[in-house]
Amino acid sequence: MFDYHIHTSFSDDARSTLDEVLATAMKKGLDGIAVTDHFDPFYYDDEYPWVLDLPAYEAALAGAERTCAGKLSFAKGIEIGLIEGEGLAVCEETLSGFPFDFVIASVHHTARAPIHTPEFLRGRTQQEIVEEYFTALLTCIRQYKNYDVLGHLNVIDRYMDSYAPAGLYMDTVREILLQAIGDGKGIELNVSTFRYGMADHGTPTPAILALYRELGGEIVTIGSDAHEARYVGAFIKEGEDILRAHGFRYVTTYRNRAPSFHSL
Ligand SMILES: [Zn+2]
Ligand SMILES: [Zn+2]
16 A cells, blocks of 8 residues: 655644654555655745745655665655746756655645635636636646646645536546646545545546546556644555546556556
8 A cells, every 4th residue: 555645744734743654654554655745836825834844854755765764665755836937947946956756746826826715715606716726737737847646636626615517627627637648647546535524535536537547547646645644544445446446457656756556
């Protein structure tokens, strides 16, 4: 079992230390993990500063790699927040400065506002909300290529009263998936939805996963998106079941930004 989306206290919204995460992963007998703390340049939010202490983070990842040698496959990861504009160049530069193994690209914030806030959501139709979110992602990945998988694709559903009907966004999602596949990139199956009691499936939805498969997509990582050590490895098995049910034969891990495929 591989958990490829984990936050530690290097992220503003997570509490457990990297050591606690490693200890839990070993105790639970996971085969491998990727620690993927947040790096969101140009993220404006009153609640969190969203600043990653990169030198300290990189030193901690390098230390964790040594700690895990021979015990647990450890990937030095990061979850970058794509925002249209100058942030993309900052991501590019940051990733060139350290040998990360694995990079998740997510959209947490558009040019307007953080996607979970009233500034983004209030007074707008579902159509307007999902259109802005998915279009922002598509715009970013048309020009920005330094990532491995797209994080929690339809995460925007989490912040609305109900899941948006697929018809509102499937054309744009098709463009996103074709772009990612054409660039040799993958997607993640984020299983935090189980923990939040939101749905009996992960993110992306079954319909998006099926489309990805139909379009020839093969690269999928599974991540708990744990923000506390006790959730490391949570619902990864359910994620594997979902992938099998959609006809995927492998789950993917990364080393030095190169994918490895493990039979399901
Ligand atoms: Zn995220
Ligand atoms: Zn995350």
